[in-house]
Amino acid sequence: MRVIILGAGFGGLELSTRLSEEFGGEADVVLIDKADGFVFGFSKLDVMFGRTTADAVRHSYADVVKPGVQFVQAEITAIDPAVKRVDTTEGPFEGDIVVVALGADLHPDLTPGLVEGGNEFYTVAGAFALADVLASFEGGRVIVGVCSTPFKCPPAPSETALLVHDFLTERGLRGRSTVDLVMPLPLPIPPSPAASEALLTAFAERDIGWHPGTLIRELDPARKVAVMADGSEMAFDLFLGVPTHRAPAVVEASGLTVDGWIPVDSLTLETSFPDVYAVGDVTSVGTPKAGVFAEGQASVVADAIIARSTGADASQYDGTGICYLEFGHDEVAKVEVTFVKGEAPHGSMVAASHENAADKVEFGRSRIQRWFGRDWSI
Numbered sequence: 001m002r003v004i005i006l007g008a009g010f011g012g013l014e015l016s017t018r019l020s021e022e023f024g025g026e027a028d029v030v031l032i033d034k035a036d037g038f039v040f041g042f043s044k045l046d047v048m049f050g051r052t053t054a055d056a057v058r059h060s061y062a063d064v065v066k067p068g069v070q071f072v073q074a075e076i077t078a079i080d081p082a083v084k085r086v087d088t089t090e091g092p093f094e095g096d097i098v099v100v101a102l103g104a105d106l107h108p109d110l111t112p113g114l115v116e117g118g119n120e121f122y123t124v125a126g127a128f129a130l131a132d133v134l135a136s137f138e139g140g141r142v143i144v145g146v147c148s149t150p151f152k153c154p155p156a157p158s159e160t161a162l163l164v165h166d167f168l169t170e171r172g173l174r175g176r177s178t179v180d181l182v183m184p185l186p187l188p189i190p191p192s193p194a195a196s197e198a199l200l201t202a203f204a205e206r207d208i209g210w211h212p213g214t215l216i217r218e219l220d221p222a223r224k225v226a227v228m229a230d231g232s233e234m235a236f237d238l239f240l241g242v243p244t245h246r247a248p249a250v251v252e253a254s255g256l257t258v259d260g261w262i263p264v265d266s267l268t269l270e271t272s273f274p275d276v277y278a279v280g281d282v283t284s285v286g287t288p289k290a291g292v293f294a295e296g297q298a299s300v301v302a303d304a305i306i307a308r309s310t311g312a313d314a315s316q317y318d319g320t321g322i323c324y325l326e327f328g329h330d331e332v333a334k335v336e337v338t339f340v341k342g343e344a345p346h347g348s349m350v351a352a353s354h355e356n357a358a359d360k361v362e363f364g365r366s367r368i369q370r371w372f373g374r375d376w377s378i
Helices: 010-026 043-046 123-137 157-171 193-205 290-312 354-372
Strands: 002-006 026-033 069-073 078-081 085-090 091-094 096-099 105-108 141-145 178-182 209-210 214-218 225-228 234-235 238-244 243-248 276-278 320-328 331-338 344-351
Touching: 002 010, 002 091, 010 026, 010 069, 010 096, 010 290, 010 354, 026 178, 043 123, 043 157, 043 320, 085 344, 096 290, 141 243, 157 178, 157 193, 157 209, 157 238, 157 320, 193 209, 193 320, 193 331, 193 344, 214 238, 290 320, 320 344, 331 354, 344 354
Parallel strands: 002 026, 002 096, 026 069, 096 276, 141 178, 141 238, 178 209
Antiparallel strands: 078 085, 085 091, 105 243, 214 225, 225 234, 320 331, 331 344
């Protein structure tokens, strides 16, 4: 039984690892991704704020050496879910099962003026480039703004605003600067009132402007102003943006999407095509677009595939995930949220602490050990 996995992020890495652990050399898994390596989302912020280097956080897919798993670095050019065939720049692949885990593509160009007059910190290249931009910044008006919905890792804009505050404070630039966070959400993390309250308190204590229910429509680079969806404006010297997210074009062309994303069974992650699954950011399953949710969904798909061979019971997706929320000064909160179809999302928070920061380090270390077979520390 050949399994073709498209995308080697949280979902693809977890699924390929589970199948290799279960079947060893008898597994027949092809893992395809256009990139040459993996970077955690939180590592992008570490590089951006000068706490580590790009080389230290990039994990090469060449290290994915697992029994029964073949990694192929290639661009996916076509997906035919009806016959489970995938065309790539390295040739075609056909499987018995196809799992789409390609995430969301990011498009700074879809926000007028963002490329010319601002910066985005959601792509690896964008976040890494900001290390030099921030290092040379002499203070001024800073806006962290969301340019479109949905967007992945909902805590990231709040974390970025807090880290900008710390960065400027450490350099003696905070007194001549302002920091504003512009988000379309009514609260920083709506499913978790406790996390939202803690963030709003932190913003107030640090004099970070909070602008809820507001979306950035465009930037005017000549006047250095951000224009909101309602037409109001806010001046900036440094703009850090969350760009527009879209399903990859090859996914949209495959016939898998409805309203821009792949609909799946919320319990099994099955698509409308037999033996084709989708996990993570590329879906409209209803959970946040974040790696930890893709990982949990991949585990459910792994159970389903394993059950076909072993007769074991398959599991169902419970919509629960844990995210780490950095407050600065090596203090991290832990937020657990649950999204179940037909119920209101709900969540809880463990307050920011050094212990949670250590837990976050272990989260990253354990996954690199499992997925890449080597030690790593943040």
